[in-house]
Structure formats: C-alpha cells, structure tokens
Amino acid sequence: MPTKRQAARHASGGKGMKKRPTLVVDHDNLRYNMRTVTGWCRDAGIDVAGVIKVTTGMASVALDYEECGAKWIASSRLEQLQRAKDAGVKIPLLMIRVPMISELEEMIKVCDYSLQSSLDTLKALEAECLKQDRTHNVILMADLGDLREGFFEKEELVDVAEYVENKLDGIHLAGIGTNLGCVGSVKPTEEKMLMLADWAEAVEEAIGRPLEIVSGGATSSLMPVFDGVMPPKVNMLRIGAVTFCGPTEDLRTCYGRTEVDVMSDEAFILEAEVIETNTKPTHPIGELGVDAFGKKATYTDRGRRRRAILAVGRADYGDIDDLIPLTEGAQVTMASGDHTIVDIEDCKEQIRVGDVMRFKLKYSSILRLTASENITIEEKGR
Numbered sequence: 001m002p003t004k005r006q007a008a009r010h011a012s013g014g015k016g017m018k019k020r021p022t023l024v025v026d027h028d029n030l031r032y033n034m035r036t037v038t039g040w041c042r043d044a045g046i047d048v049a050g051v052i053k054v055t056t057g058m059a060s061v062a063l064d065y066e067e068c069g070a071k072w073i074a075s076s077r078l079e080q081l082q083r084a085k086d087a088g089v090k091i092p093l094l095m096i097r098v099p100m101i102s103e104l105e106e107m108i109k110v111c112d113y114s115l116q117s118s119l120d121t122l123k124a125l126e127a128e129c130l131k132q133d134r135t136h137n138v139i140l141m142a143d144l145g146d147l148r149e150g151f152f153e154k155e156e157l158v159d160v161a162e163y164v165e166n167k168l169d170g171i172h173l174a175g176i177g178t179n180l181g182c183v184g185s186v187k188p189t190e191e192k193m194l195m196l197a198d199w200a201e202a203v204e205e206a207i208g209r210p211l212e213i214v215s216g217g218a219t220s221s222l223m224p225v226f227d228g229v230m231p232p233k234v235n236m237l238r239i240g241a242v243t244f245c246g247p248t249e250d251l252r253t254c255y256g257r258t259e260v261d262v263m264s265d266e267a268f269i270l271e272a273e274v275i276e277t278n279t280k281p282t283h284p285i286g287e288l289g290v291d292a293f294g295k296k297a298t299y300t301d302r303g304r305r306r307r308a309i310l311a312v313g314r315a316d317y318g319d320i321d322d323l324i325p326l327t328e329g330a331q332v333t334m335a336s337g338d339h340t341i342v343d344i345e346d347c348k349e350q351i352r353v354g355d356v357m358r359f360k361l362k363y364s365s366i367l368r369l370t371a372s373e374n375i376t377i378e379e380k381g382r
C-alpha cells in the first residue's frame with residue numbers, strides 16, 4: 001500500500017508539476033536528422049533549404065538547421081521567417097508559398113528569396129522593390145503535373161523568365177523550381193526531374209546566362225537522390241517533413257524507403273496525462289448515431305478491455321492515426337476534441353491515473369501540436 005503522502009504525490013502528477021500535455025522537442029535528435037539530410041544532399045551536389053513550417057516556425061529549429069548545413073531557411077508564412085530572423089538566423093530566408101500581393105511590402109523586408117508563379121505578382125513585386133529600393137530574388141515555379149503552383153507551359157515560363165531578366169530592375173531571377181507529391185500526389189520521378197532540368201536549360205538559353213538555382217522539390221524528391229538518378233542540374237531541395245519525422249514520414253510509410261531508417265523518429269514526442277483507467281466494453285451500448293465530429297463510426301467488439309483516457313484530443317493533434325504509442329501493447333482507439341482513448345489491456349506496465357503516456361508523431365500532428373495553445377513545448381538540447 002502506498003502511504004497517504006505517496007498517493008497524494010502520485011495524484012498531483014508524480015515528479016514535479018510540469019504543465020501538460022507537453023510536446024517534447026529533442027534538438028539532438030533533430031540536428032542528427034538535419035545533418036543526415038544535408039549530408040545526403042551535399043553528396044549529390046544539392047543545397048538544402050530547411051523548411052520550418054511544420055513546427056509552426058520554431059526559431060530554435062531554424063537555428064538548428066542553419067547549424068546543420070542548410071543554405072536557406074524556408075517557410076510558407078512571413079511571421080515564421082520574421083521569427084527566425086529575430087532569433088539571429090544569418091542565412092537567407094525563402095518564402096515558399098507564392099505570396100499574396102497584399103504581403104509583398106512586408107515580404108521584401110523580411111526575406112530575400114521567394115517562389116513565384118504569377119506575372120501580376122511579379123509586376124507588383126517590381127513596383128514594391130523600386131519603392132523600397134531593395135532587390136529581391138525569385139525562383140519561378142514550373143508545374144510539372146502536380147497541379148499546385150507554377151507555370152504550366154514551358155514557353156510561358158521561359159517568356160516570364162525573360163521578362164523578369166530584361167524588364168524588371170528590382171527583381172533578380174535566381175532560378176526555377178517545382179513542387180511535386182503535394183495536392184496531386186505526383187511522384188518526383190527521374191522523368192519529372194529531367195523535365196525540370198530541360199526547362200531550366202531553356203530559360204538559360206533565353207537569358208544567356210546560367211541560373212543559380214534549380215529547385216527540385218521537397219522531401220519526396222529525395223527518392224531520385226537515393227536512386228542516384230537526380231540530374232546534376234538540380235541543385236536545391238526544400239526539405240521539411242523527413243527531417244522532423246524520420247521513419248514516420250511518407251518516404252518510409254508509403255514508399256518503403258528504408259534509407260530513412262537511420263534517422264530518428266523521436267525528435268518530437270507528445271506526453272499526455274491519464275485521467276481515467278476503467279475496464280469497459282469495446283462496442284458502444286445503445287442505438288448508434290454519429291460521433292462528436294458528425295461521422296458515422298464503426299466499432300469492433302473485442303469484449304471488455306482496460307483503457308486509459310488521456311487529457312489531450314483531436315483539437316490538439318488532429319487525427320488519432322498520427323499518434324504512435326511508445327508504450328508497448330497500447331493502441332489508440334477513439335478520440336474527441338479533448339479526450340483520447342487508449343486500449344491498455346495488453347500493456348505489460350501498470351498504467352494509472354496521473355501517469356504520462358508518450359507518443360511518436362506523424363507530420364500533421366506535429367503541425368497542429370506546435371500551433372495548439374493548449375500544448376506546453378519543452379525543448380531539450382538547446
């Protein structure tokens with residue numbers, strides 16, 4: 001029997017009163033992953049733009065990336081780039097969501113590089129550059145079939161490149177780039193990379209000089225690097241996901257790329273506190289309608305089982321499939337906005353109210369957890 005005092009300490013959260021739920025960022029694991037990625041790319045003649053948007057732009061992560069060999073820090077949001085700058089990042093900043101015209105005034109103050117896919121925006125950017133007496137570097141995007149941003153025809157891209165080169169004094173044409181494996185799920189095959197190289201050569205011929213940057217995509221474009229088929233012309237990748245997730249990322253889970261098994265999947269860990277442990281049926285009792293999110297769910301009857309309720313929910317991390325329990329035998333089964341139900345019947349270790357359960361995380365849960373105001377972020381190793 002625990003003494004009253006021990007029981008009270010247990011009930012008050014055991015070892016100290018850290019505010020939960022907690023997202024633990026392990027910077028040693030993170031920097032190890034960053035060095036792994038920048039190393040692979042360096043060996044293939046590729047510079048890395050470290051994309052920090054999945055962490056909601058944590059400045060400490062930007063500093064890690066800079067330390068680990070990234071040549072740019074990139075994000076889809078200007079506030080995040082500003083934070084990196086305020087934290088002392090010295091390498092150039094790259095805006096990777098093609099900008100709104102309404103944010104150009106701010107953009108050229110915050111960052112030196114951006115991706116572009118619209119002539120109207122380029123003209124507005126030129127006006128803003130002249131007004132502020134600044135030069136801004138652009139990478140024109142080529143849409144090679146994924147159907148997100150980018151010029152869809154090679155001729156159009158070449159024409160716009162020539163126009164920027166010859167007519168726009170405030171803008172420097174730094175290069176071209178593409179994005180794949182996103183809204184259209186298109187794979188960055190050798191064929192797509194050769195197409196990008198070909199478009200780059202067409203632009204170089206039209207402007208009569210080499211481009212500094214040919215940007216071949218995001219994490220998924222590591223596949224042609226692994227296969228040794230990346231054309232030498234491609235010299236930049238913009239890498240986020242795999243650096244933060246390692247083996248929980250699509251490269252491993254969808255494409256079976258075992259190269260990433262050397263990376264850590266414990267750079268981000270969610271810690272949540274147990275608020276109930278009861279044994280209950282696994283199939284709800286009564287007439288079934290819809291769940292908390294208006295969805296018709298299906299339930300498998302596995303009899304009565306012991307389960308833990310955790311004080312964290314979909315409002316914090318999104319989808320239960322993105323949580324990977326670190327407790328052996330535990331299985332996340334259901335969740336509401338603020339509760340997560342974990343089957344602990346098969347766990348060897350005793351799990352009690354007040355205990356903490358830990359989870360590895362997939363990409364979208366990191367995105368949401370870093371943005372959730374209910375989550376305490378604990379940084380280790382920085």
Ligand SMILES: *Cc1c(COP(=O)(O)O)cnc(C)c1O
Nearest residue numbers: 051096179218219238239240241
């Ligand atoms: C998000 C994004 C990236 C990084 O993608 P990951 O899959 O996280 O590596 C690169 N480029 C653009 C344009 C992006 O929007």
